[in-house]
Amino acid sequence: LALLAAVGVARPAPAGERVRLVAYTALEIEQLDPIRRAVEAAVPEVEIAWLRDSTGLVTDRLLAEKAAPQADLLIGLAASSLIQVKAAGLLDPYRPAGAEALRPAFRDPVTPYSWTGMDAYLGVICFNVEVADRHRIPRPSFWRDLLGPTLKGRVVMPDPAASGTGYLLVAAWLQTLGEEDGWAFMDAL
Numbered sequence: 001l002a003l004l005a006a007v008g009v010a011r012p013a014p015a016g017e018r019v020r021l022v023a024y025t026a027l028e029i030e031q032l033d034p035i036r037r038a039v040e041a042a043v044p045e046v047e048i049a050w051l052r053d054s055t056g057l058v059t060d061r062l063l064a065e066k067a068a069p070q071a072d073l074l075i076g077l078a079a080s081s082l083i084q085v086k087a088a089g090l091l092d093p094y095r096p097a098g099a100e101a102l103r104p105a106f107r108d109p110v111t112p113y114s115w116t117g118m119d120a121y122l123g124v125i126c127f128n129v130e131v132a133d134r135h136r137i138p139r140p141s142f143w144r145d146l147l148g149p150t151l152k153g154r155v156v157m158p159d160p161a162a163s164g165t166g167y168l169l170v171a172a173w174l175q176t177l178g179e180e181d182g183w184a185f186m187d188a189l
Helices: 029-042 055-064 079-087 129-135 143-147 164-177 179-188
Strands: 002-006 019-025 046-052 073-078 115-119
Touching (some): 029 046, 055 073, 055 079, 055 164, 073 079, 073 164, 164 179
Parallel strands (some): 019 046, 019 073
Antiparallel strands (some): 002 073
């Protein structure tokens, strides 16, 4: 899940100046400007300044800044990261209107309420049909198909230590295949 959480309250700006909110995010770059425009249109006295990186790196930064937090807002961070950040005491309580209408997986289950989900992601196989046709590689349909000899050395994925997407793939394999078979699959991959 990508999530929205408040991590601090911006200080008021002098008259005539806009309040600069530093927003840490793992969202895709293409998503940032429409969000910034919407926030700034709804609250004209606010100006959003993005710090964008992968989920793991944003989480590490937040935890490293614990003594002197720099972010005012988190948006588009994985639930697993926000649980860590909340446990470190870095989230302010915030429950938006209508949060109770969301499915439970999109709501902070622990009091005080501090984060709200905004997206869910799926792990998928992206397959280059042009390269596959050139090398007569069959199209994979299942995760286990990635272990075939024709795909050896041709499979890439994001680093699960730094990428929320990579972490979610590892977590999904362990949950769906079971711990022993999941690790065996990843070792073979």
